[in-house]
Amino acid sequence: MSQTLIQNLRRETELAQEFAAVLGEERTMIKAGDYQALAGLLERKVELAGSLSALTRTREAQMGALGIRTGAGGQLFGRQIDAGVEAAWRTLVFAARTARDANALNSAVVDAHLEFTEEAILALRQRGDNATLYGKNGRTQTGPQGVSLASG
Structure with a gap:
């Protein structure tokens, strides 16, 4: 059973590494403005994410069957933990943390873009230049923005 768990941990590690690489590509595209x-x-x-979720459920069942549980900081606890399982687990934890950090970085990049955009819109609105802004309907706001005295 330990060998099956080790294989699962290795496959989960590969997927976590692939996920981190995709997050790196995503960050590059966000920075370049290639939203398409x-x-x-x-x-x-x-x-x-779906594949990782399925592997996680399988791993948790395998670890439970072997009497292995995880603690704070990603430590393994159990009666007899195979050295191969422990090594594969440490590699998985590192890969998962790398993906988590890549996701947090992407989130910070998106937040920075959003903040810049919101500040730019606010600056345009304060300037009173509504003709270059889009309304909720997706069209530019043109024409008079109040009550026209000519319309009675």
Whole structure:
């Protein structure tokens, strides 16, 4: 059973590393403003997340059957933990943390872009230049923005 668990841990590690690589591609595309290409990456991320989720459930069942549980900081606890399992687990934890950090970095990049955009819109609105802004209907706001005295 330990060998099956080790194989599963290795496959989960490969997927976590692949997920981190996709997040790196995503960050590059976000920085370059290539938002059209992000749709394809989204499909890949969803596919990888589904595969990772399935492997995680399998791993948790295997670890439970072997009497292995995880603690804070990713430590393994159990009566007899195979050295191969422990090594494969450490590699998986490192890969998962790398993916988590890549995701946090992407989130920070998106937040920075969003903040910049919101500040730019606010600056335009404060300037009173509504003709260059889009309304909720997706069209530019043109024409008089108040009550016209000519219309009575």
